[in-house]
Amino acid sequence: MGHDHHHNHSVKNIRAAFFLNFGFTIIEIIGGLLTNSMAILSDALHDLGDSLSLGISWYLQKKADKKGEDQTFSFGYKRFSLLGALINSIILIGGSLFILTQAVPRLLDPQPIEATGMLILAILGIAVNGMAVLRLQRGNSMNEKVVTWHLLEDVLGWVAVLIVSIVLLFKDLPILDPILSIMITFYVLFNVIKNLKKTLMIFLEAVPEGIDFNTVKNKISNLPGVISTHHTHLWSLDGEQNALSTHIIVKDSTTREEIVVLKGHIQEFVDELNLEHLTIQVDYQNEDCCMDKQMVHDPE
Missing domain, CATH: 3.30.70.1350 (Cation efflux protein, cytoplasmic domain)
Structure with missing residues (x-):
C-alpha cells in the first residue's frame, strides 16, 4: 500500500507539472510575440521541449506504476520510470546545449530587450514553474528528480530574466542576459549529468548507493x-x-x-x-x- 500510494503521487506530481509547464509555454509564446522578445521566444521553445519530456515522463511513470509482472516484464514495470529519467536527461542536455549556442553569440553582439515585458513574464514564470518544482520535490523517484531539474532550470532562468529586466529598466546593459543564461545553463548541466550518471548506474545494475x-x-x-x-x-x-x-x-x-x-x-x-x-x-x-x-x- 505504501509503494502504491507513493507511485500514485509520482504520477499526479508529474501530471500537474506537465499541465503547468505546457499552459505557461502557450502564454510565453504569446508574450514573446507581443513584446517582440527573441530571448523569451527562445525560452518558450525550450519550455516546449520541457513539456514534451514531461509528457513522456507522465506516460512512463504510469507504465512504471502498472501493478504486478507479466510474461514480458517479470520484474514488473518499475524501470519504465528510469527510462523516463534517461530520456529527460538527454533532452535537457540537448536543450542546454541549444541555449549555449544562442547565448554565446550574444556576448559579442548583445540584443536590445523589452525590459517591462520581460519583468511581467519573469514574475509569472517564477510563480508557475516554482509551483511545479515544489510539487515535484515531494517525490523520491529518479524520474521526478530529473523532471525537477527541468523545472528548476526554468525557475532559475526566470530569476535571471527578472534580475536583468530590473537592471535594464535603469541601465542599458543587455550583455547581462547571455552571461546569466550561460551561468545557469552550466549549473543545470552539472546537476543533470550527475543524475544521468545515477540513472545509468541503475540500468547497469550497480550496487545501490549508500550500501556496502x-x-x-x-x-x-x-x-x-x-x-x-x-x-x-x-x-x-x-x-x-x-x-x-x-x-x-x-x-x-x-x-x-x-x-x-x-x-x-x-x-x-x-x-x-x-x-x-x-x-x-x-x-x-x-x-x-x-x-x-x-x-x-x-x-x-
Whole structure:
C-alpha cells in the first residue's frame, strides 16, 4: 500500500507539472510575440521541449506504476520510470546545449530587450514553474528528480530574466542576459549529468548507493549455520526499491527447521536494504550448485 500510494503521487506530481509547464509555454509564446522578445521566444521553445519530456515522463511513470509482472516484464514495470529519467536527461542536455549556442553569440553582439515585458513574464514564470518544482520535490523517484531539474532550470532562468529586466529598466546593459543564461545553463548541466550518471548506474545494475556490498555479504556469511555464500547479487530496480539474491552453503546435517530460522535472519535485510525482491537458495555442503558446479566452496 505504501509503494502504491507513493507511485500514485509520482504520477499526479508529474501530471500537474506537465499541465503547468505546457499552459505557461502557450502564454510565453504569446508574450514573446507581443513584446517582440527573441530571448523569451527562445525560452518558450525550450519550455516546449520541457513539456514534451514531461509528457513522456507522465506516460512512463504510469507504465512504471502498472501493478504486478507479466510474461514480458517479470520484474514488473518499475524501470519504465528510469527510462523516463534517461530520456529527460538527454533532452535537457540537448536543450542546454541549444541555449549555449544562442547565448554565446550574444556576448559579442548583445540584443536590445523589452525590459517591462520581460519583468511581467519573469514574475509569472517564477510563480508557475516554482509551483511545479515544489510539487515535484515531494517525490523520491529518479524520474521526478530529473523532471525537477527541468523545472528548476526554468525557475532559475526566470530569476535571471527578472534580475536583468530590473537592471535594464535603469541601465542599458543587455550583455547581462547571455552571461546569466550561460551561468545557469552550466549549473543545470552539472546537476543533470550527475543524475544521468545515477540513472545509468541503475540500468547497469550497480550496487545501490549508500550500501556496502561486502558488508552485506559478510553479514550473510557470518550467520550461524552458514559455511559460505556465492552468487550474491544486490541491485536496484528503479533507484528506490532494491533486490537481493544469494546462494548459501550449509552443512549436510542442517535440518529444515534450522534453514527456516536461517532464512528468517536473512529476511531481516528486507527493511534494512529497502528490498522489493529477496531470493535465497540453500545449497548443502556436498551438493553441486546448479548455477556453478565449480563453485561449491566459495573462498568468500
